[in-house]
Amino acid sequence: MLTIRVKSYMRSNKKLFTTILVCLLVVILLSTAILVIPFDFSKEEVVEEIEPEFVYDDQISPLENQGLVLEVQRIRQRSSLESLLSSGSSWKSVPTFYFISNIDDLEYISKDVGSLGAGSSEILFETWDSMFQENKVLKDVPEEQETSTVSLKIMERVPAGLLGRRSEDVVGEEINVVYNYKTGRWSGDDSFDDVDGMGYYLGENFEVWFNLYQTDSDNDYIPYWTEVNVLHTNPQVDDRKQDPDGDGIPTAWEWRYGYDPHSYDDHASLDPDVDGLENIEEYQMQDWFADPFVQNMYIEIDNMEKGGFFDTEHVIPDIAIQALIERYSQHNIKAFFDQGWPNTPSGGGGQMVPYYDVISQDSGMMLQFYETYFLEERQGIFRYVVVGHQGNFNHPSVNNFYDSIHVSNSLMDCVKKLALTPRKAALMVATRTLHELGHTLGITPWSFEGCDNLTYIGDKSTYDAQWGDYISVMNYYVMFGTGSWLQGTMLGADPFLDYSDGSNGINDQNDWQSLYLPTFQTDATVIEEAYFEPPGVDKIVTDWNAEQRLEAFSSTWTFDENLTRQYVSSVGVSSPLGPTSVNFGVLVNSDDGDPFDGTQIRVYIQPEVEPTAAQYVLYKEGVLYPDGSVEFYNQDAEIQDAVEAIADQQ
Numbered sequence: 001m002l003t004i005r006v007k008s009y010m011r012s013n014k015k016l017f018t019t020i021l022v023c024l025l026v027v028i029l030l031s032t033a034i035l036v037i038p039f040d041f042s043k044e045e046v047v048e049e050i051e052p053e054f055v056y057d058d059q060i061s062p063l064e065n066q067g068l069v070l071e072v073q074r075i076r077q078r079s080s081l082e083s084l085l086s087s088g089s090s091w092k093s094v095p096t097f098y099f100i101s102n103i104d105d106l107e108y109i110s111k112d113v114g115s116l117g118a119g120s121s122e123i124l125f126e127t128w129d130s131m132f133q134e135n136k137v138l139k140d141v142p143e144e145q146e147t148s149t150v151s152l153k154i155m156e157r158v159p160a161g162l163l164g165r166r167s168e169d170v171v172g173e174e175i176n177v178v179y180n181y182k183t184g185r186w187s188g189d190d191s192f193d194d195v196d197g198m199g200y201y202l203g204e205n206f207e208v209w210f211n212l213y214q215t216d217s218d219n220d221y222i223p224y225w226t227e228v229n230v231l232h233t234n235p236q237v238d239d240r241k242q243d244p245d246g247d248g249i250p251t252a253w254e255w256r257y258g259y260d261p262h263s264y265d266d267h268a269s270l271d272p273d274v275d276g277l278e279n280i281e282e283y284q285m286q287d288w289f290a291d292p293f294v295q296n297m298y299i300e301i302d303n304m305e306k307g308g309f310f311d312t313e314h315v316i317p318d319i320a321i322q323a324l325i326e327r328y329s330q331h332n333i334k335a336f337f338d339q340g341w342p343n344t345p346s347g348g349g350g351q352m353v354p355y356y357d358v359i360s361q362d363s364g365m366m367l368q369f370y371e372t373y374f375l376e377e378r379q380g381i382f383r384y385v386v387v388g389h390q391g392n393f394n395h396p397s398v399n400n401f402y403d404s405i406h407v408s409n410s411l412m413d414c415v416k417k418l419a420l421t422p423r424k425a426a427l428m429v430a431t432r433t434l435h436e437l438g439h440t441l442g443i444t445p446w447s448f449e450g451c452d453n454l455t456y457i458g459d460k461s462t463y464d465a466q467w468g469d470y471i472s473v474m475n476y477y478v479m480f481g482t483g484s485w486l487q488g489t490m491l492g493a494d495p496f497l498d499y500s501d502g503s504n505g506i507n508d509q510n511d512w513q514s515l516y517l518p519t520f521q522t523d524a525t526v527i528e529e530a531y532f533e534p535p536g537v538d539k540i541v542t543d544w545n546a547e548q549r550l551e552a553f554s555s556t557w558t559f560d561e562n563l564t565r566q567y568v569s570s571v572g573v574s575s576p577l578g579p580t581s582v583n584f585g586v587l588v589n590s591d592d593g594d595p596f597d598g599t600q601i602r603v604y605i606q607p608e609v610e611p612t613a614a615q616y617v618l619y620k621e622g623v624l625y626p627d628g629s630v631e632f633y634n635q636d637a638e639i640q641d642a643v644e645a646i647a648d649q650q
Helices: 014-036 080-085 224-231 251-256 279-284 318-329 366-373 411-416 422-440 460-467 485-490 517-521 546-551 561-571 635-649
Strands: 004-007 067-077 096-103 106-109 112-114 120-122 135-140 147-160 166-180 186-188 200-202 206-214 296-304 334-338 382-388 404-408 557-559 582-589 599-607 617-624 630-633
Touching: 004 561, 067 096, 067 147, 080 318, 080 422, 096 135, 147 206, 166 206, 224 251, 224 635, 318 334, 318 422, 366 382, 366 404, 382 422, 404 422, 411 422, 422 517, 546 582, 561 582
Parallel strands: 004 630, 296 334, 296 382, 382 404
Antiparallel strands: 067 135, 067 206, 096 106, 096 147, 112 120, 147 166, 166 186, 200 206, 557 582, 582 599, 599 617, 617 630
C-alpha cells in the first residue's frame, strides 16, 4: 500500500542530514588529531560555537504600517452570448455597472468619484468587459490584526418602471472572503485551491477578477509572518526576482501557487491544468490573468486591410468576442482574445496585414503573416488568427502544428450567408472562429467524421441519418442553421454557436469532453497536403501511442507500473481537470539514489478525451522513500508546522 506524505522541512530536510554527517566527520578528524598531537596547556581552551536554535516570530507587521489592498482587476458581464443569440437589438445595449467594496466596515462606491476642492461626479463602467480598467481600494488596519473581512458587490444599472424610463441599481454579484495577514491567503466565496482559480469568481451574471494583498516592506507580496516562519527568507528583500532553487521562476510566484521555492521544479515541463502552457509560460503571462491550475487559452487576432471603399472592416466585433469568451467560460476555460490590447508589446494583436482577395490553406500564404506579424515569444502560447476577406481554415504555418487560423469577414460573405443585419454578421464571424478554434482543440475530421463532412451535398438523406445528430459548430450541416447552411439561412435560422454535448442521439459526439487544449502545439497525426479532402483517416500512418511516448521521456526516467497502480489507488479517481477523467503514469528517476532525499518521481496525466489524441503531461513531482511512501510538497503542512512550533515555543 502506497503511503503519500506531504513534504515538511520540519520533518525531512536534506541539508539537516548533510550537516549532521559533516559534523560527525569533523568530530572523528578532531579525535584522531588529539591522539597524535601533544596537548599544549599553555594555550587558551577553545570553546566550540553552537549555532543558536531558530526562533519563530509570531508578529504580523513589525516592519510596516499594516494595511490591505483590494484590486478590482476586471469585471465582465455574462449576458453577451444570450444577447447575440436573441433576435432584436438587445445586443446593442452595453451593460452599465459599478462596484461597492467593504473592508472591515469601510465602504467604497466606485461610481462616486471626486477630489478635494472639486466637485464629485458619477463614473460608471459602460462596457461588456472592464479589462484594463483596473481599480484599487486601500484600507488601514490596526497593527497585528490577523484577519479582515472583505466583500465586493457588483451593482448593475437596469431599466425600471413603465417602458423602462427609469433605472434602478441591483446587486448583480456579491463576493465575501476573509483575508489572513499571516499567510496572505483568503477563504470564503473564493480561495487558494478552488476549481476556477484564486482571485477569480464566476457568478451567474458577472465574472470578476480581483486580488488582495497587504502592505509589505519589501514589496514582494509575501507577508512577513510567512517569510520568517515558513519560507525562511528575508522579509526586507524583494523575492519577486529571487530564485534560490534556480528553476527559472522566482520565490513570490512559487509561493502564490503552492510550489517549494527552495527545491528545483521542472516548470518548463509542468502543466498541471493541461492547457498547453507550461508553468514557465504561465509565469510569463501572469499579467494577463494566467493561472497554472486553470485552463487558459490565448488568441492573437490581426486584421486584414480593406479591399476597397465598399469593403467592410475585417475585424471580429466586440460583441462576438464577448460571446466566444462566454461560451468557453461556461466550461471553465478562460479565453483571452488580443485584437489590440493596450498594454502588450509592439507586435501584439490588432496589427494590419496586407489585403488579399482570397486565401486558402493550400497556398500557404498564412506563413508570411505568421513570420512577420506573430512574435516568436508568443508562438506556443497564443493561437494566431487573421481576419481576412475570403477563406476559412485552420492549418499549420510552421511544421505540423495547428495554431494558425484564417477567418473571413466581408460584405460578400454576409451576402452569401444572408447575414444582412449587424447582429447576424457578428454571429457569422463568431461561428467561424469557434469552428476553427475547435480544430486547434483537437476536433478534426480524422478523429470524428461528422466534423467538416460535406457528403450531405450529394446525399442529404443518408447524411442526415448518419450525422444529423451531431449538433455542433464543427458540423457544416448545422453550422449556419439546422440542416444545410443554405436551407437554414434561407429560413432565417441563426448560425449555430456551440460545440455538441453528446446528448442529441446515438451518432452525436460530446465535443466539450473531447477538447484537448495542447493540440495547437503538438505534432498532428495527419498531414493535410495540398487538395486534402476530409476525413483523411487514411492519412494516419502512425497512431498516437501515449504510453510509449511517456516511457521514452528520458533514458534516466523509467515508467513504474506498480507504483502507478498504487498511486491511483491512493488518490482515488479524482481528476485535476474536473469532469474530465485522466490516466496516471508514474516515472522513477533511475539515476537518483540519494539516501537522504529518496528517489525522485514524476506523476504524469493524460486526459481521457477520445477520440481526440492526447499526450501525457507532467502533473507533479515528488520523492519516493525506501519504505514505499511518497512525499509531495504541501504549503498547508508547512504553515501548520510553523503554527505548532510557535505554540510550542510560547
